[in-house]
Amino acid sequence: MQHYSGFGLLKHSLSHHENWQRVWRNPTPKKKYDVIIIGGGGHGLATAYYLAKEHGITNVAVIEKGHLGGGNACRNTTIVRSNYLWDESAALYEHSMQLWEGLAQELNYNVMFSQRGVYHTCHTLQDMRANERLVAANRLQGIDNEMVDAEQLQKEIPTLDCSKNSRYPILGASVQRRAGNARHDAVAWGYARAADALGVDLIQSCEVVDLEVNDGKVTGVKTKQYGVIKADRVGCAVAGNSGVLAKMAGFELPVESHPLQALVSEPIKPFLDTVVMSNHVHGYMSQSDKGDLVIGAGIDGWVGYGQRGSYGIIEHTIQAIVELFPCTSRVRMNRQWGGIVDACPDASPIISETPVKNLFFNCGWGTGGFKGTPGSGHLFAHTLANGKAHPIAEPFSIKRFHDGALIDEHGAAGVAH
Amino acid sequence: MTQQNRLVSGGRIDRSETLTFTYNGKKYQGHKGDTLASAMLANGIDVVARSFKYSRPRGIIASGAEEPNAVLQLGATEATQVPNVRATQQELFDGLVSASTNGWPSVDTDVMSLVGKVGGKMMPPGFYYKTFMFPESLWDTYESMIRKAAGIGRAPKEHDPDTYDAINQHCDVMVVGAGPAGLVAALTAARGGARVIIADEQNEFGGSLLDSSEQLDGKPASEWIRSIVEELSTFDDVLLLPRSTVNGYHDHNFLTIHERCSDHLADIAPVNSVRQRMHRVRAKWVVLATGAHERPLVYANNDVPGCMISGAVSAYINRYGVVPGNELVVMTTNDYGYQAAIDWANAGRTVAAIVDTRTESKGDRAETARQLGLNIITGSAVIDVQGSKRVTGVSIAPLDESGTKVTGSITKLKVDTVATSGGWSPVVHLSCHTGSRPVWDDSVVGFLPGPTIQKQLTAGGINGQYETSVALQEGLDAGLQALTNIGLEAVELVLPRVEQLTMTAPMILFHIPHIKPTSQAPKQFVDYQTDVTAAGIEIACREGFEAIEHVKRYTAMGFGTDQGKLGNINGMAVAAKALNKTIPETGTTVFRPNYTPIAFGAITGRHCGGLFEPERYTAMHKWHVEQGALFEDVGQWKRPWYYPKGNETMQDTLNRECLAVRDSVGILDASTLGKIDIQGKDAREFLGRVYTNAWAKLGVGKCRYGLMAGEDGMIFDDGVTACLAENHFLMTTTTGGAAHVLEWLEIYHQTEWPELEVYFTSVTDHWSTMTISGPNSRKLLEKLTDYDVSKENFAFMDWKAATVAGVPARVFRISFTGELSFEINVQANYGMQVWNAVIEAGKEFNITPYGTETMHVLRAEKGFIIVGQDTDGSVHAYDLGMPWAVSMQKPFSFIGKRGMQREDCVRPDRKQLVGLKTIDPNVVLPEGSQGVFDPKAPIPMPLVGHITSSYWSANLNRSIAMGFVKGGLDKMGEKVFYPLADGRVIEAEICSPVFLDPKGERQHV
């Protein structure tokens, strides 16, 4: 793998950048792999990378029907945090957070992970209780999280309206200072480049049309472009298509796919160097290194695979942002788009074995997918390598929807963005 | 300062009205009818911006929404600042203040440009992914540097003084674009009796006709436009919206239109009027007549001020009477390009040459050019440009047939303006918003709207039809088709005569070769605003970013505020060449709302400030305000939180209110509790199915507390329900849960048990509810009613119809405080007066109004739960230690029964709600504190449950708390430790949550 560095840039600039290597190959698939990962998004690529790096399994293919990182990986609002409530999810997302730290160096690809802090504003006593509960839990779980009062908050974020006269005055906030943003495309590309360098075949524009299942056991995948490709184990990391894949395998999931919208303003001079989320007025915002205000909108209430939702959601979100940041009223919205989130009833993901032997699913991340990418890949790789879940992943089995051991993250944290 | 580029006559500007505007602190003049851009060009302003990455000087390229460079900061005051306004779309008004956004010390002399020159080579696409990684610790520093360079304009620091509006519209036919095609389509539909809306982003209707010197019926186009607009305005059912951009085309023919009502008049809207208005349109049929954008050609140094697209040159001359230079060279791949030269020559300025990349053109426009004696160089191209802040000359060289390489020697020409035309790109943006992908068409050399399920028609330029005569015909056809589709009769309409010009086929060429390979040639810009060059795209492809989406994301092509209107197609062509694929093979381009940017304020409309969300008030709200109550937001309700007196602290107030209730009597406004009237012979059965406890035997005149669970067994609401009569009940719910509970009852009735005879009606707002609580509450009530409210006649958990303060009331003897309590319900129109009467009568008992906080303390002293505070959707009745509220014997398997019996729900070590007494009675545990059994355990510590409710109890003169503890119900007397943020570890003992009057004697007196 060609090493990236400032000196490299200088060197290449002398040769007019004509000698840069390809970041990944374009292989034609082999007849058989030890592991096939369906889905070339952040989670699939991370899984492939850790399979090769941590478990030495390199006879691996990632099969992507479109292009790498073309799904939710490039459609999210790039927020990374680990301050979840329950021990199980806190452990999961903190595992991910620790992989985020140092990821750029590990991949030799600058994923621009910026630990600029994430604030959850509180607008009611109920909000305050929920966040104080969260902070207290996180501290004992070994996750940084703290409360700040409205006065302190106003100092830290001057453009945020912390006055008493708004409809739902801000009473305080919890803040995880290690949390922040990362460059979403770079995460997918960085993992892809590193996985490819370790020998993983990244097969783009290859659509899986069926799963080859013999007496309850998966033995390969049927693709539109290359026919059947055999595999000992198959892992699905296809956010937005989990239901479709499950249908191929002949079972249903406790998952519904909904449009999740986001939008950006035009680039303006940075005035917000952190991330602010309000579950009560339903809006959250950060400002990218390009100057765009990156704003997350709500989830549409109905199943939708169209990568677009309803305009009403955009209206409500922008109303919330103007309520929180009155100075944005004359700023202009540039572009909106939508992703497809696979939402579980308890707002926690599934990393699990399935009714079909050797077939494993990693899905249902809801709005937690991006921040979970490294951890998800790391744990799913463990599952695929050993045929059983890593202790951190165990609670996230499909089984919990039968025995009732749910990990309900919206109960306490409102909308679990 | 003189407008040196202004023609003495011609154009659609009003020379009699001179307007003064400011650019970068300097005053200039323009005329009514100018855009900021045309006025700047009239004044000979060349440099309007510095480029994002390389800080190169940039000038105005286009005349409309596609302009990438002239993006300015507007606003005369801090509060009225608007970032990133496109000068080509901003009408000039007197006193307009504008400024360029980048460049230090000024946009004309920018020191960063040196960095750009030197460092530019170090900044290929994605360079930041490849560096700033070492040492890891420095990333924050690197990033703050990057952020300093970020952004174009800036947000204001003060609150927006303007108001915005949104209005909903419905129509049969929505016509987007008021060019020749759109106007005819609209008129056809209108004459047929359709309800029509026609919107155009420009200040006046006419579209391309406004920019050209074309004649219709032998008269100037403007006269035809006027006649059409005049007729359209005579129809009641036609809405004409100039200055209105259709920004989004959403599912089921829902469109959003952004109307600028006052941005052309002043910085701030006139009194009582709105600055901008969103129209939310639901249309039966949509006619897209959005026209086309001209493509510039990609050639070396094509960003030097003075390089423009040829259509824009014509527009500035014909519409604004401005010639943006003196010597022009035109480079074109098609006949349209000639028009700029013709208009330029007719304006009396020098055309140095027309450089046609084709071997020849026999078209009418070329013929006209020849007759004007213009110098036409064929089979050649402008391969390079000289000059930095303004074009000083160009290099012209012959190309091979395919246009891929330079074949001969270079001739230099001295010019100050370069106009190029690479053909036109249909404006298919809106047709893509609902997921339809555009389709490449070789004959059009562009993308056309793809198949869609929307009820959509298209006409004119969007179909690749750029001749006025054809556009008019397509407009007519679209109008007629729309009429037929909605079942209306067509009415005849005669189209104007337009000269049909002959044309020679265009050459398919996007990227002009240089004598050096692209990687070594001077920068050839594809996307100006994001500084994406042809070389950059080649690098991306070379590195393996082959999908067009990869190319765009890696290079940032199309991510500017113009969203690649000029650059995307050229970029795809360059990528296609690099990957040696055709353009369709390379991919297609998707567009998303907005077509052009919209102020957040406009989308917010009136839903801001005091109208962001409703504030719900009870009938006694005014009284609470007058008493100086502080309020708690509960759902949308404003509930009195506590009533501070003098300089009491909050705790002082709570102590006073709490003691008053236990010692004498207090009064609470409980009107916000949800109330549902339930009638029908199966009402009782229904209650039995939706509550966890039994209702079969509840007698008339009796009340009972009930818990409501979901099918998963988890508690989501609770409340007291009274049996008013055999078939008639009144259910109360939590304040926040009222709407949800009503819908919950309805969904089960409508979808699962329609056979049950029962009706539910919300009466939350109908009743004013005031709770008088405390040992003196009976004495107080006696003063207000003749009804016998003695213990004997009015038992605990009974309700009675009685007249209170002269008003018929329903009085419930129920208690949430554990004291003797009466809940008086009267028709809300009488609430205020009855409340006053109670307060008056209560004076002798020193009646004390108390708010939600005191209510919470009092109920906690009794161990009563509050759903939402002591529950979080993950606990069932047994977790709450309320088995008495569950009746497993009920014949019908009530909602929640099966759920709460799942494997995980019957674990003995579940977190259970218990009382907690701190060992130090003076310490109040913070709510939310997390408990552990072993305070010495290493982090992460095993958490055993959190504190849900915790208060100082003035009555018990100690702190009290409720919280969850793993297996807590079997751990009475055991210790739990709460390590706090400040390092303290609070020790508490598990106890019953009933801290006061465990026998319940006080409420039974």
Next chain:
Amino acid sequence: MSDAVVENIKMKVVANQLPEDSEKIHSMAESPLHHVDLASLAKQGLQEGGVHFCEKPLMGLLTLRCHPSAKQKTAIKSLLGVALPMEPLTSATKGDVTVRWISPDEWLITLSGDKAFDLESRFQDKLEGHYSLVNISGGTTVFELSGKDAMNVLKKSTTIDFHSKVFPTDKVVSTLFAKSSAIIRRLDEQRFELVVRRSFSDYIWLWIQDASKEYGLVVDA
């Protein structure tokens, strides 16, 4: 138990909710916008404008829920003096009684405030079978918007199409109004009636003032 006993069991509760003496009815009652003192606003405010507003306070409003059998229909007609409108989104008026279709099994009845109890008791006596009639007079109030721009204010506040082709006089819709809700009926070309919930009436009043600014709002006492 014997039928005789069943007779005596009270099936539903109907009680007069207004003070006995008519003096008190008026002196004690306060409509939701009482504190706004519209009367003074009417005097002080604009006398001309595109939008007129007034509150019709203290009316009698009742919700009728029923799947009426033929027998019940006849009974209800004689009780109300007008037949239940069975066509969706229609209303019927006779004297001071207006009945609005709300849903296939729900109607909103308005009449003068002091007659609500009488109507309730007559239903109790005369109407047999399954139904529910609930007095919601205290929880609801009635606004009237009129004037040449009244429809524009409604278009800003709801997504309903008010074009007379599709929204003739007497048509009724239940819909969202800004971020609250309202039952809207057209009284004539330029007059509309809004039935709104008490707790939201302040919000809706504020909204109407704001949305009417550009046309000029006249308060009618």
Next chain:
Amino acid sequence: MLHIYCPHCAEYREEEEFHAAGQAHIVRPLDPDACTDKEWGEYLFFRKNPRGLHHELWVHSAGCRKFFNMTRDTQTYEIKEIYKIGEKPSVVDSSVPQEIASGAAS
């Protein structure tokens, strides 16, 4: 923005007036106590979630407050049909087993 025909109000209204209530035709087991944890879990949480034709339960929450069913294409968002509670869909995906359209009260 969906434009939805309310079968009770008999006219089209904007999406804002409605709430989606999830997959239609999920019948509450007649004898919950006889269900295994697995069966109850499936009833509670497991859904078809199809890309394509979907039978959904909606309520006209801001209008007549009545629930009804809708067959909608989750890819194109096209509404294929609206039908009342207790009725069966006429537009069905042949690859979907028919039990969804049988007997279900909702």
